[in-house]
Amino acid sequence: MIRKTALVILSLVLMMGSFTPIQIQSKSDTVVKLIPSVTTSFPDSIYFKLDIETDILITDIRLHYIVERESFSDVTQEITVGVPMSFQYEMSVYWTWDMRTTGSLPSGTVVRYWWTATDIDNNLYRTEPLSVNFDDNDYDWQYLNQNNVTIYWYYGDDNFAADLMQTSQEALLRLEEDTGAYLESPVRIYIYSSSYALREAIVFAKEWTGGVAYPSYGVIAIGITRSNIEWGRRALSHEIAHLVTHQMTSNPYNSIPVWLNEGISMYAEGELEKDYENYLKAAVINGSLISVRSLCSPFSAYSDKSYLSYAESYSIVAFLIEKYGQQKIHQLLTVFKTGSTYDNALLEVYGFDLAGLNRQWQNYITGIYIS
Template sequence: MTITQKIASIIITALILIFISSTSTLPQSEKWQILETEHFIIHYTNEHKQAVSLQRVSENFYKRATDMLGTIAGKIDIWLISGRDFRATAPIQDWAVGYAYPLKRRIVIKNPSFLENSKLELARVVKHEIVHVIFGARIGKYMKNVPLWFNEGIAMYGSEEWSYGHYWLMLTYVFSKSIIPLNKLSNQFPKEKRLAQLAYAESFSAVSMIARDYGDEKLREITDLLAIGEDMDSALLFATGMNLAQFQQRWMQYLTKHYKWFSILSSSMILWGAVSLIVVWAYLRQRRLRRMKIAEWEEEESQQDEFFTE
């Protein structure tokens, strides 16, 4: 090889390395620290306190998630990333704060210091994404058979993500007869934030109806069937006796029945008076619950944890 060829080879190699570095899925940093637990490897930079909180939430939640969906091999990597790097890392909507890569057993979360109500938001997001990873890892190459509403619904149900906001959103759209049919939520959700939130709320509602009527074990059975290549129509039919069309029809009937009391408030004066009271009551109760939960976590964090004793 001539000197010219050697120089050309070195330049090409350098360019390839630069390209690989610039297109890496995760931001490069010499400051990454690792906190490893039984089921998770948490990567963070300066937010050790948040990483410890994340460890507690993740490990405490892991059993519920695997009881519902089944176990997976290997540990799950969780990356806490700054707002700027997070946006470059995760191909999702601007308002989202977490993303899961199930086949890589990886979760990417916006650093909680960038989030409002950071501790509560961190717990909510990581539980949601843990379910996504476990569910996706179990389904594997057959994820194409899973409707998006079921994928998101099982993540919301598993992470117990229902709130008064979701209830109010559903109530509003049921009353106005503007519910999005589940078959319209099979491949993608609306991009507009409020409609996307409605899609998530509907997904939770549909999955929770299965759990309520048949038990959590049916969610596990559906997951097992999907994992061996059954499509959603067949999996639902085997597990519940209803195919997709029948399930959607029953779900719509459930919504009408569940929210029918709202039709009583047809008078605008009664309606908006009741709405105001509901909103104020829900806000005050939610704020109280948040304060209690944060106080509980702060008390836990103030105690010595043997896991971190050197």
């Protein structure tokens, strides 16, 4: 484990922006100089600026950027910015990426970008490829690294961070042993000192947001204080499992059933909490279980139904592991990675479809609570 503070210094340097003057001389002896700079304001915006010195009329200026993240199509965004209609030796153009219109990027995201300009004779000028780190620089982040996990924290002492690292490693071990799922690529976890501090770091955070996962960026941000460390350990295990599941199953064709995704995360937390178990038990006794097929879609926002959906998801995953073992559920994740439909994936691995799983699992859970 290594602890460092150099990261912040590095980030600050990057935040100051990159200045790479690009001077291009075209055949006709015209000179066009493009001087890019960038300023970040986490979590709200990135301000891209281009200063231009030219002796020919520029007719078109574009900013191109790519966000570094796991993606099945590497999409380059292209922004056309306004250019003065008359000739000017010097001018500046800019474009602000307002995250309030596009949603948050997690801290540490790298955005690659370059500018192009076209003159009236149709000569194209282009800056070098540049990059900017979109970091949350409000805090003096330290970090701890183990295996594929890096925990960034600024609050509490070394023991607090070590405790959370141990929690993460235990959750990953539990997942690997029981489901064969593991982290294929590195993840970053940002620990904020409270839910409030976390919400300040997210654009449009909901009042109840305590943790947020960005699976395709391999990032989790979560608010944990000493007084809610028990909750924090569970939430951390839950969210890190979402990153594992995403890495194991993501594909361009199909998502996995919500019960499987949430069930694996609930399972990674450890034993089902009493509150959830009470909902499950009551639903078994009242005959009001939600079907496995219904749990393939996003859960109800109503608190009672939501609790029951999470509890059932845990129980379905626990049932599959207990009855059919680690290899089968690992195989299920592998089949889902190919973009299989829900029924076909289950049929291929277990020999039954969603309706069959629903029957078997309901018998199992009824056997536990009604004997």
